[in-house]
Amino acid sequence: METGLTKWIIVATVVLCTLLELIDTSIVNVALTQMMGNLSATQQEVSWVVASYGIANVIVIPMTGFLAEQFGRRNYYLFSVILFTLASMACGQSTNIWELVAFRFIQGIGGGALMATSQAILIDTFPPKQLALGQALFGMGVIIGPTIGPTLGGYIVDNYSWPWIFYVNVPVGIIASFCTVLFIRDPERIKNAIPRPLRDIDWTGIFLLILGVGSLQLVLEQGEREEWFESAYILAFTAASIIGVVGFIWRELTAEQPIVDLRVLTKSRNLAVGAFLSFILGFGLFASVFVFPIFCQRILGFTAAQTGLLLLPGALLSGFMMPVVGKMIQRGVPQKFMLPIGFGVFFIFSYWMSRRITPLAGESDFFWPLMLRGFGLALLFLPITTMSLSGISGKDAGQAAGLTGMIRQLGGSFGVALVGTYIERTSFHNRVALLPNISLYDPETQQRVQGLTAGFMAKGASLMQAQQQAYVALEGMLMKQTAIITYGQTFLLIGLFFLACLPLVLIIKRARPGEKVDLNAAH
Known part of the structure; x- marks a missing residue:
C-alpha cells in the first residue's frame, strides 16, 4: 500500500489516463466534418473513426483481468499507455481515412485496457478503509471524460486543426509512462501468478468474444446509418453477433480455464x-x-x-x-x-x-x-x-x-x-x-405567409422571390417545431x-x- 507523495502521483497518473481514454470516445465527434474535408471521406466512411474505437474498447475490457495476470499488471498497463500514445500520434499523422480508422482501432485497444486497469491500480493504492474513495476517484474520470470531450474537441477544432485532438494525448502519455515505470507496482497475487502456457489459453473464447461483442458493437454503431435491418451488411453482422455471443456464453460457462469467467x-x-x-x-x-x-x-x-x-x-x-x-x-x-x-x-x-x-x-x-x-x-x-x-x-x-x-x-x-x-x-x-395545421387553405397559415412575404419584399426582394423565401421560412419553422417536440419526448x-x-x-x-x-x- 503506497503512502505520501507516491500515492498521489499514482492517483494523478491513473485518473488522467482514464480521463484520456474516455475523452477520446467523444472528442472526435466535433471534428468529423473537418476530417471529411481534409481526408476526402464520405460521411459513411468517417463514421468508422468513431465505431472502430468503440469496437476495440468493448472487446478488450472483459479480457483485461486475464491479460494482466498473464503478463503482469504493471507491464500490461505500461504497454497499454505506450500503445495508446503511439496510436494517438499515428492518428494525427494519417493521410487517408482508412489509415485513421486502423490507428483508431489500435488506440481503442490501448484505451480499453487503460480504463479497466486504472480501477485496479487505484484500489491497490488505498487501504481497505478508503476503498470507496479509490472508487470515487475512478468514477470522476468515468463521468467527466465523455462530457468534456466535445468541449475540448470544439476548442481544438475552432483554434487549431483536427490532428491536434490526437496530439494532445502524446505528452500526457509520455509522462504517464514514466510514472508507471517509477511508481506503480504489482500486488503480491499478480507477482506470484504463474502465466498460462499458450496451449492452455482459451483461444476459442477469445475468438467468440471478438466475433460476438465486436459484431454487436459494430451493429450498434452503424445500424442507424445503414437503415438497420434493411441492410444485408447489418443483417450479416447481427447474425454473427448472435452466434458469437451465444457461443461465448456457452464456452465460458463450460471451459476449465475461461478467458472471462461468467460463472461469477x-x-x-x-x-x-x-x-x-x-x-x-x-x-x-x-x-x-x-x-x-x-x-x-x-x-x-x-x-x-x-x-x-x-x-x-x-x-x-x-x-x-x-x-x-x-x-x-x-x-x-x-x-x-x-x-x-x-x-x-x-x-x-x-x-x-x-x-x-x-x-x-x-x-x-x-x-x-x-x-x-x-x-x-x-x-x-x-x-x-x-x-x-x-x-x-x-x-x-x-x-x-x-x-x-x-x-x-x-x-x-x-x-x-x-x-x-x-x-x-x-x-x-x-x-x-x-402538417395539417399549416395547410395553405388555412386562414392563419395564409396570414403568416403574407406577413413573411411582405417582410422579405421590404428587404428588396421581388414578389416571386419573397413568396419563395416565405415558403422556405415556413418550412424552417415546421422543422424547428418538429425537433422541439421530438427532443422533448426523447428526454422524457x-x-x-x-x-x-x-x-x-x-x-x-x-x-x-x-x-x-x-x-x-x-x-
Whole structure:
C-alpha cells in the first residue's frame, strides 16, 4: 500500500489516463466534418473513426483481468499507455481515412485496457478503509471524460486543426509512462501468478468474444446509418453477433480455464443486478450526452465549444460529489437506499429537460437541469460499482469488474443507437402530425405567409422571390417545431426508462455488517 507523495502521483497518473481514454470516445465527434474535408471521406466512411474505437474498447475490457495476470499488471498497463500514445500520434499523422480508422482501432485497444486497469491500480493504492474513495476517484474520470470531450474537441477544432485532438494525448502519455515505470507496482497475487502456457489459453473464447461483442458493437454503431435491418451488411453482422455471443456464453460457462469467467455472475445476486444497473447507467450517461449537444447545435445554433461549456459544470459537480458519496458508503449508508434517490433525480432531470426545450431556450435554461444530472450520476455510479462487487474476493473480483465495465460500455452504445433511431423516426411522425395545421387553405397559415412575404419584399426582394423565401421560412419553422417536440419526448423517454428500473433495487441483497468490497484483484 503506497503512502505520501507516491500515492498521489499514482492517483494523478491513473485518473488522467482514464480521463484520456474516455475523452477520446467523444472528442472526435466535433471534428468529423473537418476530417471529411481534409481526408476526402464520405460521411459513411468517417463514421468508422468513431465505431472502430468503440469496437476495440468493448472487446478488450472483459479480457483485461486475464491479460494482466498473464503478463503482469504493471507491464500490461505500461504497454497499454505506450500503445495508446503511439496510436494517438499515428492518428494525427494519417493521410487517408482508412489509415485513421486502423490507428483508431489500435488506440481503442490501448484505451480499453487503460480504463479497466486504472480501477485496479487505484484500489491497490488505498487501504481497505478508503476503498470507496479509490472508487470515487475512478468514477470522476468515468463521468467527466465523455462530457468534456466535445468541449475540448470544439476548442481544438475552432483554434487549431483536427490532428491536434490526437496530439494532445502524446505528452500526457509520455509522462504517464514514466510514472508507471517509477511508481506503480504489482500486488503480491499478480507477482506470484504463474502465466498460462499458450496451449492452455482459451483461444476459442477469445475468438467468440471478438466475433460476438465486436459484431454487436459494430451493429450498434452503424445500424442507424445503414437503415438497420434493411441492410444485408447489418443483417450479416447481427447474425454473427448472435452466434458469437451465444457461443461465448456457452464456452465460458463450460471451459476449465475461461478467458472471462461468467460463472461469477451466479455467485452473487448483487453482481447480476449490478451488471444490469451498469447497463442502465451507461445508457443514461451516453444517451443524454449524445442528445443534448445535437439539440443545441442543430436547433438552437450553439457552437460545439458553447455546448461543451454548458455540460462542464454538471460534470465537475459529479466529480466533486464522488468522494462525498464514497465517504457516505464508507460510513455505512446502504447503496440500496442511495440508488432510488439517484434514479429519481435522473428522472426529474429528464422531465425538467423535456419542459425546458423550447424555441426560445438559452444557455441559462439548461444550467440547473444539467447540474441535477451531475448530482444524480454521482449517486448512481459509485453505489452500483461497490454494490456489485460486495462479497466478491480474489480473482472473482477482477472478472466482475471487467464484466461490469464491458456492460456499461455496451449500455452506452445501446443508448446512443436507440435514441438516435427514436429521434429519426419520431421526427417523421411528428412532422406528419403537424402538417395539417399549416395547410395553405388555412386562414392563419395564409396570414403568416403574407406577413413573411411582405417582410422579405421590404428587404428588396421581388414578389416571386419573397413568396419563395416565405415558403422556405415556413418550412424552417415546421422543422424547428418538429425537433422541439421530438427532443422533448426523447428526454422524457430516457427519464421513464430510469423510473421503470426502480423496482430492481428491491431485489438487491443488503450487505451484512462488516462485509467488505474486495477490489484488490479488480482489473
